[in-house]
Amino acid sequence: MRITCVGGGPAGLYFAVLAKLADPGHEITVLERNPAGVTWGWGVVFWDDLLDDLFRYDPVSAERIWESARKWDEYEVRATGKPDTHLAGYGFSLGRHRLLEILAERAEELGVRISYSDELSDLAALPPADLVVACDGARSRIRDEHAGHFGAEVEVARNKYIWLGTPHVFDTFTFGFEKTSAGWIWYHAYPFDDTTSTFIVECQPSTWAALGFDTLDAHAGAEKLRQIFGKHLGGQKLIDHRAEVGGTGWLNFRRVTAQRWDHGNVVLMGDAAHTTHFAIGSGTKLAMQDAMALADAVASGDPLPVALERYEHRRKAALAPLQKAARASSAWFERLPEYADLPAKRFSYALSNRRGEYPAWRYLLHMSTQSPIPRTLLRRTLAVRRWTRARRRPPILANTA
Numbered sequence: 001m002r003i004t005c006v007g008g009g010p011a012g013l014y015f016a017v018l019a020k021l022a023d024p025g026h027e028i029t030v031l032e033r034n035p036a037g038v039t040w041g042w043g044v045v046f047w048d049d050l051l052d053d054l055f056r057y058d059p060v061s062a063e064r065i066w067e068s069a070r071k072w073d074e075y076e077v078r079a080t081g082k083p084d085t086h087l088a089g090y091g092f093s094l095g096r097h098r099l100l101e102i103l104a105e106r107a108e109e110l111g112v113r114i115s116y117s118d119e120l121s122d123l124a125a126l127p128p129a130d131l132v133v134a135c136d137g138a139r140s141r142i143r144d145e146h147a148g149h150f151g152a153e154v155e156v157a158r159n160k161y162i163w164l165g166t167p168h169v170f171d172t173f174t175f176g177f178e179k180t181s182a183g184w185i186w187y188h189a190y191p192f193d194d195t196t197s198t199f200i201v202e203c204q205p206s207t208w209a210a211l212g213f214d215t216l217d218a219h220a221g222a223e224k225l226r227q228i229f230g231k232h233l234g235g236q237k238l239i240d241h242r243a244e245v246g247g248t249g250w251l252n253f254r255r256v257t258a259q260r261w262d263h264g265n266v267v268l269m270g271d272a273a274h275t276t277h278f279a280i281g282s283g284t285k286l287a288m289q290d291a292m293a294l295a296d297a298v299a300s301g302d303p304l305p306v307a308l309e310r311y312e313h314r315r316k317a318a319l320a321p322l323q324k325a326a327r328a329s330s331a332w333f334e335r336l337p338e339y340a341d342l343p344a345k346r347f348s349y350a351l352s353n354r355r356g357e358y359p360a361w362r363y364l365l366h367m368s369t370q371s372p373i374p375r376t377l378l379r380r381t382l383a384v385r386r387w388t389r390a391r392r393r394p395p396i397l398a399n400t401a
């Protein structure tokens, strides 16, 4: 089969890897508009569920991802006027740049052709292919060219956010909330290698405008944020990639949905088909799980229309609960001032239960594990759980968990 993937993000590259593994006879080309090694964004977080899937589908790239990932073992919550509190949980983070490097390397080892600096401007200009995978991101040109057919809709979220990086290496995943004269502004930060952390800042639009971010350029905006969050950054700066190209990185999250995902031999995948708010940090995971489902469907041997239908059905069913959780989570942040006056432990519990799904015992556990000894016991218990889960994966994982 001749397959063209338009977009060399996590979805496109991982699908190329899996399709080639399933059938080395496929001729697969990935078109990527950026030069090799150039990407936007900082680190992404993921959890055991994605790791399990990655090891099941391609242990070679999974092992490289695991080895490069930073491991963290709880969440810290800081808020103006409150003592720091902690939330149970562990996870992993990895630079987007490194993730793409691993996937591109693996794809090329298997014989996939990646054409960099190759921007598709017109679907009709593509060389003939049996399957065209539109994995060109949230602003997919292919989807928007056929918006009527795909039934695509975009809902713009209210809060402003900006995706920054910093050389300050946070110990663990940290939420920090600062009260300014213009209202609350907060960050979601996590280390993703030995020298860098992701630092996503979010606030209500009224706070954003009152703090002057609507008129500051990228340099001045990053400097202003550094002053606001100075005590969290260990004297380090904040970096906005947009400063190199002009403009500013402040955005409103765009929630994309599409009623149909296929059109003839063209199929949507990853952010081109659906986006999921960063408040639950799952967009990359879902994009890669789309790739797994599409690779399975193509490998099934069914006629293409049946295979694409099966892929869409499987993924829409899997996405529904996460999208519900993402909506609840982003809505919580939009209502943040309603919770901000709660005492520290209740505030951090409200943050952790922002999807509104926890049973009552989670509240009791949270309240009783804020002091050092029970907190350490809980972390050790979770470390055992992580180790046990890792033991079920290939040996290298068991040895390093």
Ligand SMILES: Cc1cc2nc3c(=O)[nH]c(=O)nc-3n(C[C@H](O)[C@H](O)[C@H](O)COP(=O)(O)OP(=O)(O)OC[C@H]3O[C@@H](n4cnc5c(N)ncnc54)[C@H](O)[C@@H]3O)c2cc1C
Pocket: 006, 007, 008, 009, 010, 011, 012, 031, 032, 033, 034, 041, 043, 044, 045, 046, 118, 119, 120, 121, 135, 136, 137, 138, 141, 162, 163, 200, 269, 270, 271, 272, 276, 278, 281, 282, 283, 284, 285, 286, 287
């Ligand atoms: C602030 C923020 C934080 C996030 N944090 C996390 C997180 O912690 N964990 C997580 O799992 N996810 C996170 N995400 C989401 C994640 O980044 C996306 O969901 C994921 O990148 C989707 O992968 P994709 O391959 O579908 O699309 P993309 O990663 O957007 O890749 C699309 C690719 O297509 C290329 N392209 C576009 N148009 C063309 C064209 N016409 N021709 C050729 N190439 C083209 C682009 O250059 C790009 O390389 C976050 C997102 C944001 C905004």
